[in-house]
Each structure stands twice: as C-alpha cells, then as structure tokens.
Amino acid sequence: MSDEILVSVDGHVMEPTDLFKTRLPKHLRDRAVWEEDLEIEPLGDDGRRFFRRAHAPGMEGWTYSRFQHFDGSPNTGDVNRILEDMDLDGITGQVMHPNLTLLWVYTDDHEWSLAHAKVYNDYVIENFVEQTDRIKPSAVIPITDVPDAVAEIERVASRGVRAILLPATPHKPYHSREFDPIWATAQSLGLVVMFHVASGGIEMEQEASRNMQGMMMAVDQAHRELTEEDVVVRMTGQGMYAALTPGQVLVSLVGGGVCDRFPDLHFALVEFNANWLAGLMGAMDKAWTVGIGQDPDYWVGKYDETLPAGEQFKMARLFKVNDKWPYPLRPSEYVRRQIHVSFQDDPVAVATRHITGIPTLIWGSDYPHAEGTFRRSHEAVDHLFQDVDPEERAQIVGGTMAKLMGFNIPTLG
Template identity: 55%
Template sequence: MSKDFVVSADGHILEPIDLFKTRMPEHLRERAVWEEDFEVEPLVEGGARVFRRLHTPGFDGWTISRYRQTSGRTPEGDPEHILEDLDSDGVDACVMHPNLSIFGLYSDDHELSIAHARVYNGYLIERFLPYRDRIAPTCPIPLTDIDDAVAEIERVTSAGFKTLLLPGIPPTTYWDPELDRVWNAARDGGAQIFFHTQTGGVKMKNPSSSTMRVVKENARQVNQPVTPKSAAERLYTQSVLSTLVPQKVICDLIGAGVPERFPELHFSLIEFNAHWLSSLVGAMDKAWTTGIGQDSDWWIGSWDDDAPATVEGQSTMSRIFLLNEKWPYPLMPSEYVQRQFHVSFSDDPAAVAARHVTGVSSLIWGSDYPHAEGTFRRSQELIADQFKGVPDDERKAIVGGTLADVLGFKQPATV
C-alpha cells in the first residue's frame, strides 16, 4: 500500500521569543507578548530542565517545559527546520497556527490585538511565503474592529496567504450581520476560515484570566490525590465544557445562514477533538424536524381568560412543534456541516467510528506539532492504529485528502 498523502490541520509556529518586543509600536512593547527560557534542576528524576515562561496581560506566568520531542531543537521561526520535522513524521503538508502569541491576539484591547496581528502576519509574509506548497500558516484576524479586520484580510490575501484564523470566542457573535463584511473579504481573497481552541475572550483588565485560573486549578488537582469530586469535575470539563465553544461557533454560523450565503467558504475548527460532532449534527437536525408522534396541533403556553379565544388574542399560546417546520434555509444543518465544516482531531476513536453520521469530509486529522499533547514523532503509528478497518478512500480523505482539496495542496498523481 502506498503512503497516504498526509495533511495535518494542526501545527504551531513557535515564534521568536522577542518577535513582538522588537517589532510592535514602541508604546505597546511593554504590554506585548514575550517569552523567556530558564533552567532548573529537574523537579523529578530524569525530568525537564528547561522551561519557558510567557509574559502577556491575562496570561502572565504561563509556564511550560521545552518540547522534548524536538530532541532539544526548538524550531523557532525556521521553516526549513519545520520541514525536516514534518518529513520525519511522514507529514506532507501542514496548516500551522500561532503558538503562545494566541493569547495576545484576541483581547478586548483592540489596539493591542491588531498590533500583534499585524506584526505576526508581517513576519509570516517575510518568512513563510516561499514554503506555501507545504506550510499554510493561518493569519490571525482580530474582530474587535471590522474595518481593521477587513483591511488585514485584504493585506494577507494579497500577499498570497489563504488561511485566516478567527477567534473561537469572538467579541460579537458569529450570527452578527456586520460580519458579512469579513466573509465577503475572505471570499474575495480566496481564503478559508479556521478557529483554534483557546482563542478569544481575553479581558485585559482581568489580572487572572479564566484560562489561567483553569491552568492553576489543573496543576493543583494533578498534584493532589484524585477524589470523587475532582474525578467528576474532570469528566465534566473534558467531556462537556470543552465542547461548548466549537458547537456554538457552528450553530451561530449555520443559524445565521453564513454557509448558505457563502458556499465558497469552508470553516475548520482545530484542536477541539471531534467526538461531540455526531451528537451535534443529530441534535441540530432534530431541532427543526417534527418527528413521528409529535402532534403538530399540540398547544402549550399560558391561557388569557380576558382575551378572545383566537390565535391573535391568545398570543402566549402556541403550537410548539410548528417551530420545527420553520427552518429558513434549503439545506438541513447537518448538510451544511458535511458540505463546509471540518473538525480536527489527533487521537479520537469515537470520531472515526461516527464518521458516517458526521460525514467523512467533516473530519480532518492533525498532529498538533510540536506540542507535547500531540502525535509528533509517532503520527504514522497513530494513523495506522486509529484507522484499522477504515476503507482506504475514507482514511485517505480524513488524513489529508479533504484538506488538500480545500487548500489546494498538490497531491501526487495516483497510478
């Protein structure tokens, strides 16, 4: 069997640690995202020695150990190094998102967010354009000012990039009609839309962001014995709360008719896993379908004895299932998902098993390079295990074919 053409939907560009401190407007540099490395004696035997600390309002103090799967090399801003790593992992092309700068790109301080975006996108134009045949960096677009968002979309698409990164938690809602200007600009520029986990919702005046509170609580739980309460809370946060953001994005876009009005656009949700997608598409369709046994003449509400017994008079009474028949678009929600939405996963057997409910094209694979929670260095092993028994054409679509078609990556000709 020939090797699959593999396109990872989820990689990260590790920005130079001083990128924003040196390129932001001078009056913003003290509030810019920057990082620093420090070395300690291992906290556990054989453990990590080198750590990296993030500095940015709302996330100040976020600390991680060096990505050990890079064998000591940290591929900061080096596309040639990235390509070497992709080759070693059997990945032919990769969509690559910002790394820790994600936390400074989408805040309620528009001047700060757009300045970060302009610097980062300028860096991409300067450093990554020659590698577009294999690396597709997503260009972050803050939505705190629509004029600036449209201008930045036009700048990066004119330069040659066709992948845009919008916040998972936007400052408005994705059913806001004002965002049609953003969708128009993306379509006119030939771009596609991505949303990555942990983007948006940063309040610059909140010294301890919700994400940092979660990080600290996770550390506290890991370093203590598991209790019935902590076990239940982990199940709830990992299984329920973590799926709310991507589900809301999909519901808002489909409910607003965005995929109906902009059929050229594809919307990819990255690093949210995909096990929840089958229940979402089923529930969305069910919300607009009168099922067998549901009486369309069943009334519910509050009867007004002082009003006429007419539809107009009893305005607080309704045939509750009548709403199920008022879906305003020609396709059902699940059909828009199958046509224009893609959800990435790394290791998610439930998503693979449910592919015929969600649609095969709705699932895309990503290694999360070079993050420790991803599959880098072992991606081929993961793919072989995850897709046992899956027909060749379906596996090939999920691990690369679908995203290659959406983004125009050239696949080798089949014999």
C-alpha cells in the first residue's frame, strides 16, 4: 500500500434491498423502490452468479452483476467492509454517492422523491457520517420544491453531511433565480454542491428512462456484430453527447451568474470525465472576446431602405455583443475558482491541466463499479500521472477534495 494520499470524490453506497420498503412513510410503502438479490447460473464463462434486479421508475427489471468487495464477495454496503476495501486499494478518504438510487430518485413526483431521499439520507448518516471520518456521503436533494429542498439541506447539514447531490438533468436550468435559496443555504453552511452523471429527468409514467434506454442499447450491441452505423453512434455518444449534460450545468452556473452571486460556493461534476473541459472553457471565453484581426465595425442584418441610418435597428455590429459580458471575471476564471470536474482514467484531462487549472480537476475511483479503478487505483494513477509534477499530482488526486470536504489528513497541513 502506498503512502500517497488518494481522496476519491466518486464512490457508491450499495443500498439494502429493502431499505425503502421498511422505512418510507406507511402510505407510500406500496410504491417503494426495492431490489432483489438473485443467484443464477452463470450467463457466460466468467462464473458470475450473483445479481440484483431493480424495481424502480424507469428502471423496472434492470438486472446487473453484484458489485464486489476486494476479495470478490458481493458488496454488502457495510462500512467496515468498505474501509477494508479502501485500505487494500490505497484510498485515504472517499466521498460516496448512491448506487441505484441516483438513477431514479429525481422524478416529477415531488412527495415520492423527497420521501425516498430522506430515507436514503438518514441511512447514510447513520451508517457512514456517524461511523467514520474517512467516508463522507453526499445527501440526495430533490429540487422540485425549493423550500422543501432548503429544509432538507439544513437538516442533513445539522447531522454532519458536507456535500449535497443535485440532479445533473434538472427540471429547470440551474441559473433560474428560483434556485437561489438553495445556493444561499449551501454556501452559508459550507457545503459542496455535486452533480453525478446519469441523474435526473425521470418521469414516473415513462416505462424506460434515458438511462435504461442507453443501457439496453449497449446490451443489444454486445450481442451482435457492430455495423458502421453502430460505431458512429457510439463515438458520437461518447465524444459529443456525453459532454452535453455537464457542459449545460457548467454554462448555466457560470453564464447565469450563480458563481458570481455565490462566490464562496463550490460545485463538483462527478464521473463525467474532463477531456471536454478545456475546449468548453476556451469556447466560453471566446464568446466574449473580439479576436486579433477581427473587424469590430463589421455590420450585419437586414437593411431597410425606407428608414434613415440612425433607425436601422435590424442592423448591428456583429461583434458588439462580445463586449457585453456582464460579470467582473471571465468565464474560465469562474470555472477555475469554483468548479471541479472529476475523472477516473482520462489522460487528456491530465494533459490539459494547465488550461483548466489544477484545482479544477479532481479524481475518483468510482468504487465499486466495474467501469472504475477499484483494485488497481494506484496503478491507474501512476499511469495517468507519469512525468507530472508531484505537487500537481497530489493536489488533483487528493489535496483539493480533502480540503473542500474537510477530511482530517494531518499531512496536508
């Protein structure tokens, strides 16, 4: 085990299968989300026998291999087993989010969503916040009713929570002024606001959510020979659409003035990778810059011959709007000051760190998910950070998140 400080911003809690059926208010229990554990004949030659099947809005029937502990046994969600896994994987501290819960909890049924969120929040407070200082869970906050959201933020913060988890796909843009009480409350309480991939946008009446549709498309492709169209679709999704959701959140927070109005509030975009970030920051700045060689007096529009020159309001200087950026800092400066984007295995993110800013980048293992680095986290970090300055490496893989989340790591000073 290495002495390096690794603080992962992206771990996941395996919720008990009957958590919501046993804890929801009684009038909602017949609509509770639940899972069932299955032991089946291996579907292939890998010997995997332990599965779970979900019963949740938009995810009904979704069945997946049980995630494992370091020794290969099914992950139970027990705090002591997780701490053992962290020790074996060299993880100093970990921010943990829901597993299946984050895929369905943000729905258009506010009472139902809030009730499930409170149950989940109580569970992680009891089992993690109150049990160890090496794991800091985020609290799930539905935002379809702002006063309720504020009350739940205040409640979980009073019990030791340091991060709140909001949907990556909200029902309204995050620059809507209606959300200002949420930002004000989080800032006053010193909380970090996080958005995790694949969260939000669930409609209770929709049989299959976008998450489910995307997963089933991947299943279908795995069973047949890929066509050229399949290759194009996959690369389009991974290379273009995957950056759309985090980009919209980031632009909304910066362009909508949230970062300017709440300068002490920090935001984290989790498990979106960060290879797209440098390009977006450059484009955001470019939208408000007249470039070298561009003609600032170039006019465009529709000229009306019946009107005098002083009344040609359908004509304008093309680049005049570039000078109208309404905030004191440039877009990229707000990103570097307040926004953090996580990755797990993303060499482009590391290569562009001096464009995005070192504190903007944070690392996560995605424990214990199959697409993460669990069991080989130090190997992955060593591969990513070859020839990187040790101080920059330390800040990205642990220092920034440790300080934001208040992990007690004396060697950080």
